[in-house]
Amino acid sequence: MQKFAEILLKGNNLAYAASGLIGLFILAYIVYNSLSYLVLKERYHGIRFTTKNIAYITMFTAVSVSVTVVISLTVPITVFPPVRIAFEGVMVKITGFIFGPIVGVIVGLITEALVMIFVPSFVHPAYIIVIICYGYIAGIGASFLRVGKGNNWVTLALVNIFLIGFALLMAYLIDFANLESGIEFFGFTMSKEVFKWVFIGSVMTCIFLVWTFTIVFMAKGHNKVLNTLLPIVLFASAAEYLVTAVISAWGDYEFLGLNTGKENGVGYESGYVLMLMSRLVQAPLKIIFNSAVLYFTYKAVSPLIKTDR
Template sequence: MNSKLPGGINHYLQWARSQTSISFKKWNSKKIAFVGVLIAISVVMFLISVRILPISALPAFKFSFIGLPIKITGFVFGPIVGIITGILADLISFALVPTYYNVLYTLAVAVAGFVPGLAAYYFFNLNELFFSRKYRIYKYKQTVDFFKIQFSEALARENSEDLQYFSEKIAFYEVKIILLETKKKPMAMINFAFISAIVFLVLQIIIIVAIFSKLDNSIFEHNRFIKNKTFYVILTTSGFIGMIVFVVLYRLFLRKKYQTFIEIMAIITFCAILELVNTVLLAWADTITLRTDFWVNFTGQTLTSPVKIFFNLAIILPTYKVVASLIKSKEGDRF
């Protein structure tokens, strides 16, 4: 007989290992086929773009076309598969249409598959582990069983005080189980995703302001669109502030489709992270390969980051829902 009340980190880890939805599943032919299809789509999109607009063969432009399928692959299949897919897609596209090459371009595509995979684990798996009602229901059911055993022992001892105490505990936790099972809105998981997305967006704004406030005004004179540093910073940060407003309003008026809300928070977050990381990598690679100024490249690409994030969201979310429903058709919801 286990005389210890259920709970604690060991009990939690025991439950976590039993959850198939958050473990590494064996790969099957269906998953391998989907990864192959997404690699092919990224390469085909690049080849079509080159036919229509030859300048898209340049690495910085190429990333815009092959990046989306790579992000979807990482988001669905995890960071390791995302890295492998990104590297393969970049090397295959380069072999078909050789242009300028630098390992930083390949690294940028690999990161585009890695970060979405991490975001998926963070917003789905960790969120489920720490805030899903599943573990609490599991814990409370084992707690009820624990007190039932104690009740039986107290009954054998004919101890009326213990009988009263254990019966109250059993009733208390059974009520908790009923309340959790009938609760439809996963508040803890929603708030975790919401706060995480807001924090990452705020950090993005802080980093942009910190970087650009230290740059010389002469750098912005070479920018193709915005020549004034202050106006550039205001325009760029206002895009991210607009995203924060969108996230807050979405949270305030959220009434259903909670899983979709968490997915959107994850996509916005990893797109925001990638916009900063990949902008640095691509600007650095362009500086080395094309002999252009790093800060001119950096400022030119950062300006459109908020627009690209919303564009990515519009493409990735429906694609993810279709692919994930086919791959994970046997899994239940995360709440």
């Protein structure tokens, strides 16, 4: 187990592993639905690619691209990939949440390709993977919207299970890895205990905020709001920790030129770790903010969309 932990925590391997894992889930989802329809003759439960649905999908793609391009032209800082992805990801997540994982993946890929054409910037595979994963994870969140509707405690339990599971997994890996010499940041050395507690502290803060808002909404009798909000919090949490923190950090540190090329501990790239930790510190507030933005956007857009299933 120690060898596995050291390999996983070496260089960018954590980002590679997360990308590969989500890629396998996307492939498994496509294969499962294809076999269910072709072999078992089960009814396809996703949206059908009718003229109306294709028009909706095209509209969302156009809105995502145009908004990102306009913002990039008016606010120059948004040409930086980490900032651009934040704006671009909103409509991709909404599209995935409304139309499902497959459409989310397609729209994410097309949107990123078009934005790269119209807004020349730093090109890195991490950001392409990130935007595709946003669409897929948001689409999976839509399943919990349908399954968990009317039972907010189930969705809340899933949020807690994911967050606690992620924190325990990372703490477990860091404990097993041979990081006794610590990790160096521009002349400073950080122990593995600090690294571990950054993960745990970020997740515990997020859990506290989620429970606080949930209790407040329940006390005020806004259960219908929670029917939609909690699935959004669930996929926003998964997207933030698995995708934005772990995978985006790979692109961020190379974009900013933070690669020191030094072997730290078991071979950590200190630039990757630095960006990963900065993402983790921001994660709780970003999850709450993104959930609020996605909720109000979804409530404004979803009544206008009548999909064919």
